[in-house]
Amino acid sequence: MKKSFLLLILPALTSCALVKGDTGNNEIRDDECNLPSELSNEIRSYEGIANKIINSLIYGKYKGGTYKELAKFVDKFGARVSGTENLENAIDYVQDLMKTHGLENIHGEEVTVPHWVRYKTLQMMLQPRRTNLPVLGLGGSISTSDEGLEAEAIVVNTFDQLKSDNVSKLVKGKIVVFNEDWTSYGGSVQYRSHGGTEAAKLGAVAALIRSVTPFSMRTLHTGWQDYEDNVTQIPTASITKEDAQMLQRYQDRGQKIVIKLNLNYMRYNDSISRNSVGEIIGSSVPQKVVLVSGHIDSWDVGVGAMDDGGGAFISWYALAVLNGLGLRAKRTLRTVLWTAEEEGLIGWSAYNESHFNELENFTFVMESDEGTFTPLGIEYAAGIKGGCIIQEIVKLLAPINATQAVYGSSVGSDISPWTSSLIPGASLLNANERYFWFHHSMADTMDVLDPDNLDKATAVWAVVSYIIADLTEEFPRERDESTKNTKAKLVFYPRRT
């Protein structure tokens, strides 16, 4: 997932991914729920269907299916980067999979996407010790000149420190190394997103940003970075936590640091990609939509098995399972596999624009882009009544111990502009404490994932989406008091340029 875009357009959303343990007091107390008994009873009446779905995934014909299909997919395509032919082939492949599994109305919807490519990079620390200093370019970065650049480095921990009187005057002509502490993803990612620009404002020639992660095995993490209008663009790259700390120690000892960088990237013309759509058309109110999603694109390091292969595959596979079990809900279940999420929710943004008039028919939107580790339940953005409905539904997930329902002010990544404004929605609550260990790194592989957990995640996804799509009563749009001030406005988010 890519969150810095949201930081730009939605400053309120800095909470970012809900990592288990952050939940605090976001669970509704039982005495706050007062659902009409016919509604509670109706939800409970789905127990048989929920068990059928769960059993088919945990013991039956779909056991291991999500992992197996995802492994075949990532083993075949590897990384799937916006703008590449490989991503488009992967999109064709997954649409074929939807076809094989009997989904309806399968199609792609075109999106103009960026195309940024990393070529060979060379980097070396020259002083105080001559050694290779692994770096990894940040998405969208410009290259150095062909000869590369060689400059003294200065290490800072925070933007405030960078801008302080005694540091800011030393920056000109130097490489700024941001050795920011990990606080949370939302807190630390600002250095990746804006470090280059802030350093350039003071005359820096390049910026190296400590990889945004709570744990490192000398691991490099990439991610999109943003330039600012009217500020000189300088090359940016991440370095490992360990090397940032080493540079910090050199500086603290008064040792001069000299680094040589030769970074080669290319930003090609934008090209055309596609969001992929498949449906189980609703039996009685087909115009009403429950949207189930993840993003199909990935970063170029690793193979995007976790971010967001897992989320994308539990999404379309949930529909495949429902279809295979002959379950057609009253409303339409629509899976959307977003493209070019990593460059700033580009696929979602185009979809939001072209489907803007349909949004009032979106009953519920779901996205899994924060891991598919052991599923714990659902993180939802909805009012009290909606929360109580979710709480009632997740009780049916007791056989797989995924009965938690936790409120989040904004859920999902692509869908977060919707869920933070008006459309109720959900993300997969899972034991994702290690999510950012692997995020945007070469360690994002199938080994992060577990077949049983993926089965359970698909079960959560299928049960929750099906019941919401099939309930007699439309899922309530209203938010609770604390978020009431945002509820009236269906915000239109302009496409990113």
Next chain:
Amino acid sequence: MKKSFLLLILPALTSCALVKGDTGNNEIRDDECNLPSELSNEIRSYEGIANKIINSLIYGKYKGGTYKELAKFVDKFGARVSGTENLENAIDYVQDLMKTHGLENIHGEEVTVPHWVRYKTLQMMLQPRRTNLPVLGLGGSISTSDEGLEAEAIVVNTFDQLKSDNVSKLVKGKIVVFNEDWTSYGGSVQYRSHGGTEAAKLGAVAALIRSVTPFSMRTLHTGWQDYEDNVTQIPTASITKEDAQMLQRYQDRGQKIVIKLNLNYMRYNDSISRNSVGEIIGSSVPQKVVLVSGHIDSWDVGVGAMDDGGGAFISWYALAVLNGLGLRAKRTLRTVLWTAEEEGLIGWSAYNESHFNELENFTFVMESDEGTFTPLGIEYAAGIKGGCIIQEIVKLLAPINATQAVYGSSVGSDISPWTSSLIPGASLLNANERYFWFHHSMADTMDVLDPDNLDKATAVWAVVSYIIADLTEEFPRERDESTKNTKAKLVFYPRRT
């Protein structure tokens, strides 16, 4: 540390590093101890000295000193590989440090060591998907030819599977990929040590061995590998756990795997290195020695901060602290920083040969080469009485919660041939569950270590070595019943060729 050498010469030692949690029932029950009261009382009388040592490290002038010196050292020299000038410069530097801190009889003892260098390697999976496939040559491996080699790969999980009728006939002309499960270091490292040779016996052209680790972030781990006389030598390298698993999946699906390897290494002529020695000469029985050690050399990836910078630095620094506090024991305290441990205990082997006649005077030998994470106490190789003495001594480490005394049949890495035969000895018991995450990888950096833990480890080392060197009674050599059969023989281990 390097253990495969031991597997060759001492098959009984496959237990290898004691990782916390393996201890089982290796603690002596209180009712098994029956130390003479004067001995117990004498040990207890060291409480004031123990507290003085501990306080100087936890609150006083030596607080943070071990970490600070080690960080300066690894930041200055980086990796310290057998045969390189850099290692020799590092050895000079650490001998100067000993001098600065007032140790006595400081000198180097020459050792002939191997010199194997890794040059640029290229590797690529060509089928079923064209992608980079990171590999890391194993120490001592030969190169491919200049043009490299391109061959089909076959994946096996065990030696038994390799040698089975239906697999062995398929090996000829192929690259054998060992995708062995992690069991323990001792269990899995055999594939790194002997995989190339076993594959070559069946006509393989190269061997890729899954990195020996319980946890991977797509991390490559190197280590020494052994060729066998009269078996064709083939190039060997490690691959990541994740990629081994991917190759396994391809094979399980019946997909053909083709890999291109161009591995460039050079085995130069042996050169001269040195074990580094420093002492606090004993006040009344200087000929008796308590040896406190770690190894100064490292692998070429990472900077050898954990393996074994930590062990080496707590060893000489323990003596520096004792000397700084004016503590001179009755017996001589001798720190030895071994060279070329990673290539097969080369430094120890030479030392063992040249000091063979002095070994009878070795009261106790200590080595820390299994991590300097949170210290828990002491792992010792000694008989019941020796164990009871250790148990009494570690009670004095209560202020730093390092009061465990655990029996191991062989402790240390370099010193293990001694401790597994007759000479009693000890290793640092520490919370090293993650040791093999970093071992022999680029992730072995200062970030693995913690200043407070190093202070505590130095305190354990200083207190235990000082008391054993100062006790009126000589530390008993006899082993308990279970190991009695090994006790009579002071084995001479021939130098490795």
